[in-house]
Amino acid sequence: MELYQLRTFVAVAHHGHLTKASEALHLSQPAVTAQIKALEEELAVPLFSRTPNGVVLTPAGQELVKDAERVLGMARDMRGKALQLKMEVLGKLTIGTILDPVLMRIGGLFKGVKERFPLLELQTCHQASGHVLNNVRKKELDCGFYLGNNPYSNVFALRLSELDFSVIAPPNWEAELDGLDLDSSDKVPWVAGGPFTGYEKIQQEFFRQHNLSPHKNIEVDHESSIIATVTAGAGISLLRHEVAVKAEADGLLKIWHPHAITAHLSFVTHVDHRDELIMRSMLEIVKNEWGIHP
Known part of the structure; x- marks a missing residue:
């Protein structure tokens, strides 16, 4: 019996569907099916029954999934305790950052980590939001x-806050926007967030909520680029409200609809790292910086 088989067992039980579990685990469905079959043969009991909508746990599976979850938890605890046995914590901690460092409270995080682990090397890597999530999932960060919302079962996400986004427009677009509202805003061009940016997902959700099919005039991957292209008259866009307020005060754009949509800002790590000494401390530091209490 292998830990990866137990992880697959728990994932299928959680999702109730082999395809959904395979997507969450980033395995092929035949691989997931083979792992479940091998585990059932070793345990000599059926774990799932098939239904038209997926799979459900058998009575034996309902009992054994609890044991599987305990075993996986004990394995995480063992990894964490092994790190605690070290006299000093050495190595490097890589942190994926997005948007701007002030918003991420990077200074306070670095100070807290250095106070606890003075020999630990810290390195930030600024990336698009989607790349941060994907690289955490692959353990490259x-x-x-x-x-945005975390779609992966192997990534732990600690929600920090909700960010407001406003619809912004070029400062001289009174005529272009006359008679339009959010539900008809696809009649003018949009400046879109580039692939893997947090803005791309937020805009997609905004378009879905308002049943929009906009013409995306241009795609950009940074807030400063959004401001520059909107100022130049390329179209309307979404922008973090606090950034939009400053840009409007500077005469670069106009806020057409404030607080049009909100999105979650989260701190993410791989579930395998969550209970390790350094990451447990990192999560405590993040919670302190953001004022998050149980």
């Missing part, structure tokens, strides 16, 4: 910040 230890942790980072993500804007």
